[in-house]
Amino acid sequence: MRLVNFVEPVVDQLDHTLPEGGPTEFEIITAMMFAYFAEGHADVVLVEVGLGGLYDSTNVITPIASAITSIGYDHMQILGNTLNEIAAQKAGIIKPNVPVVVGNIEDDQLEVIAKTATRNHSQLVEFGRDFQVTNNHVANWLQSFDYAGFGMEAHFKSSLLGEYQAHNAAVAISLYFVYCKFMGTSPLIDNVVTGISNTKWAGRFEKISDDPTVVIDGAHNVPAAKQISNLLNTSYSTGKIYILMAVLADKQAKEIVSEMAKVKNAEITLTTFNTPMNRRLFDANMIEQVEKNQGVNVAFNPDFKTAITQLKAKMNSEDLLLITGSLYFISEVRAYLLKYNEQI
Template identity: 50%
Template structure:
């Protein structure tokens, strides 16, 4: 029996991660046994290779600025498991995690006994907990981030009010496919019959797949750069400014603390999704609500400065597409001073390509390091990774122990320099805990 919060977490994390054959039938059966809680919530569904979390954070803050109570489902967590299911940005309580696990347990045991492939996976259980919690009425609207892909993701039982596809890039190719159109097909799996879909900056070939799927589902589609536009006005003193334009909405000099042109694109997706949601419900669109929501948005681990002069920044970039965006930000907004990059990357990612791309920044030095990966997923060995690099750039070295690497790099910083710690959300989660140590004295 499960009697404590820790026992609940051990039970959840002890479940299988994946089944051999992707399907939503097991998830549908699981939820139907629980009374179909997914059919009792008001949701927006968000998929994409990168930008899901930031887009969700912008959208959450816009709805909160309007006075709504907003539920969120995100992954992974940075500090504590409870963050995955949150209300107005605050993770649910340990007692709720325990209660929900206890309530789901009999159904899980029943499916374990009855289904040939066994009962629900870890992510299916967490997803069901989220649906059950929000079906109890804890939020006016729930923003649901896809875990992986879209088509067969366990969140994809939901019929939302609006769907969002933020970006299509290279990640999880062993599961989603080895071309961008194949990956786009998986992400476009979240498009539902007649439900409006908002799409970010996607290359023409994968975009064609999304547009085709939207047409098949009779879903009205709005595309960034075609139906709505963002004009980046640059970064100053760690504040990014931009304009937003669509057929019915023109907003000038919006400001956010989330740095990078890609963050203004994520913000634009959130504004357009809010726009679509309000129109659907015949609700007014308040430009001041949008302005305040964007300004109030924080999203830990997304080019997040934890100190300035010298700057120390955390970013959870964990694939080549995300590194491309960081490189653009560094080259456009941070040409002065030297940039020291500490990278800890999971071994199942395109680690060599990520490092080689980061090494193209003119004023950068990269240190590769190692960390304890989640579960059975290992981090890339820094020495092996260094030898694997095809171009063997001169500005790349390795230090196994990441705590020592942070201390060593910190000593090198001058006021105009930056220490960027990146490569994996799991890595920066560990780093964040370490930086809480008063002895580090980063502030």
């Protein structure tokens, strides 16, 4: 409440004076966050941009280091229609003389980022050149990989599954090494190994139950859908894979569903939920085009709770049920499933 009272008169003034209107909810919360941390309540602050980078409300600080994990198609109506345009927006977080760690990014987009880093005299710490990930695979519901960089090597295991998650972890590890160099301290690699091992992320290929195996993942854009499709095809091919999806229609919905249709031995069902602000969902009327393009049958069940019950009844011990799509949907489903698990 103290922070609300602090920002309220500023917000009120901007609401009445700016022709384009006052700050958004996210911008207000961001301002409150910076005010809170400016009071000295944390030793280190990790700030994630809300959208893109260049014009994001978080992009008003000069950090110790910056990081860009990947470039993909998302929020194109704001960030641009090409990957290079999106890369330029994300590269907007690079500050003069501040190092930037970049993940496994395609050459064209890496060039955009590298040019921005050069203009800002910023060190570019690059995946594949300055640090590497090898022996990257899934075993016993753990992502196992070796990291090498900054003169150090270590083996890691993580509950965050998928090749891309190991790449993301490698960016975080490298960011930690850059931070240690800035602070003049020695890296505590054993602590990093433990930290990666203990990291949990709700809604990221999270196993909710074992009997039957039910997993939820908030793959809400095309790059995420591709990663999940690849993970399922390479690591979970023993039984049938049932996929229950609810995708917002403004999120390249047809492309997302088409990516999930590439999963081998998959049966896809689309469903609905109470969307925020009544946003439109990819629904039964849009299924025909996906079926024609991918040569698969896509079912529709308007009630996700009924759909879950029916799909689970069809499963055996080798099968897997993936519930995916909108992050709003995953949040609602996760709460429902955890409450259901408590009752049985």
